[in-house]
Each structure stands twice: as structure tokens, then as C-alpha cells.
Amino acid sequence: MNIGLFFGSFNPIHIGHLIIANTMATATDLDQVWFVVSPQNPFKKNKSLLHEFDRLDMVERAITDNSRLKVSDIEFSMPKPSYTIDTLIRLSEKYPQHQFKLIMGGDNLAQFPNWKNHDKILEYYGLYVYPRPNSEPSPLEQHPQVKSIEAPLLDISATFIREAIKTNRSIRYLVPDVVEEMIIRKKFYV
Structure with a gap:
């Protein structure tokens, strides 16, 4: 199968993530999209990062x-x-029957050359890039292993959602109902 990998902290997962993932799964040659929940992003040091198992549970x-x-x-x-x-590499070893593609927002494409072994990611996996507000143009947009995917332009952030929770504002319609219920019940981000 052709699998798109959508990496993130998903802190929390929100409607924007789900719309992008569903668009990738239904409007491209990808058979599935896997949310790869990251315990710690090397570029993000976040004090409000929920435990990885709680974030995994919300995505599930x-x-x-x-x-x-x-x-x-x-x-x-x-x-x-x-x-x-x-x-x-670990996923390719564990699931040799699948082909993996990396899904990323256009706002990350300009910084992609700073990633560890970015050239190997391009060569062996390739990128499916969706539009993001305020994306800088990148010469990589023309790379044969980079596919630009038409998708809704969304500007929903987990930071905005966490701030809304802290200030007791509604997050209805920003996250799925089951996620909102879990956040409220477990008192996440307060």
C-alpha cells in the first residue's frame, strides 16, 4: 500500500489535521494516512505537551x-x-510491503533542507505538500519527488485551542466532539 505519514505532536488533534489527512487519503494515490504521534519534536520544546499516550488516545x-x-x-x-x-527507516523495516510518503505543510518546505538527511527523505520517500498560510516559496516545489496537493487552506492551531481552553472559551467545532469530551473530562490544558 501507499501510505502517507502525517507527523505531529497532535496536542491536541483538531479539525484542521483531520481535513488534511482525509484530503490526502481521498484525493491522492495514497491508500491510507497514518498519524505519527511524536513524543518530542526536535524543533519544538513545549511545556504544555500532554503525555504521548493521552495524545495517541485522542487521535485514535x-x-x-x-x-x-x-x-x-x-x-x-x-x-x-x-x-x-x-x-x-524504522517503518520501512517493520512494514516492507508498504511505500511511505511524508506529508507536510507548505510552511515547512522552505525549512526542509535543515532536516536531518533531507536528501535521503526526498530520494527514498518523497513529499506530499499541502498549502499553509504564510508559506515561503521554496525551490523544492519543483523537485520531482515533491507533490503539491490541492487542499483547503486552514489556519487552525493547537496553540490557539490550548489557549482557548485555558481562558475557558469554547473549542466546539475546532476539535471532534469525542476529543472535546476527553479534554473536558480529563481536564487537559487547564
Whole structure:
């Protein structure tokens, strides 16, 4: 199968993530999209990062009714911080029957040459890039291993959602109902 990998902290998963994942799963040649929940992003030091198992649980609940979307905890057992190339290699070894593609927002494409072994990621995996607000143009847009995917331009951030929770504002419609219920019940981000 052709699998798109959508990496992130998903702190929390929100409607923007789900719309992008579903678009990738239904409007491209990808058979499935796997949410790869990252314990720690090497570029983000976040004091409000929920425990990885809580974030994994929220993603599982959010996608339970969509057979084209899956969640992976592959990075939980890897050295931290985990780098994308290492995760891609581990997944390729564990699932040799699948072809993996990296899904990323256009706002990350300009910084992609700073990633560890970015040239190997391009050569062996390739990128599916979705539009993001305020994306800088990148020469990589013309690379044969980079596919620009038409998708809704969304500007929803987990930071905005966490701030809304802290200030007791509604997050309805920003996250799936099951995620909102879990956040409220477990008093996440307060």
C-alpha cells in the first residue's frame, strides 16, 4: 500500500489535521494516512505537551470511524528526540510491503533542507505538500519527488485551542466532539 505519514505532536488533534489527512487519503494515490504521534519534536520544546499516550488516545478516538486513517506510536520506543529519517527507516523495516510518503505543510518546505538527511527523505520517500498560510516559496516545489496537493487552506492551531481552553472559551467545532469530551473530562490544558 501507499501510505502517507502525517507527523505531529497532535496536542491536541483538531479539525484542521483531520481535513488534511482525509484530503490526502481521498484525493491522492495514497491508500491510507497514518498519524505519527511524536513524543518530542526536535524543533519544538513545549511545556504544555500532554503525555504521548493521552495524545495517541485522542487521535485514535478522532479517527475511529475512518478506515483510511490510522495512528502510529512507532516513535514512542525510539530515542528522543526522534528524527523523521530514523522513523521512516524504522517503518520501512517493520512494514516492507508498504511505500511511505511524508506529508507536510507548505510552511515547512522552505525549512526542509535543515532536516536531518533531507536528501535521503526526498530520494527514498518523497513529499506530499499541502498549502499553509504564510508559506515561503521554496525551490523544492519543483523537485520531482515533491507533490503539491490541492487542499483547503486552514489556519487552525493547537496553540490557539490550548489557549482557548485555558481562558475557558469554547473549542466546539475546532476539535471532534469525542476529543472535546476527553479534554473536558480529563481536564487537559487547564
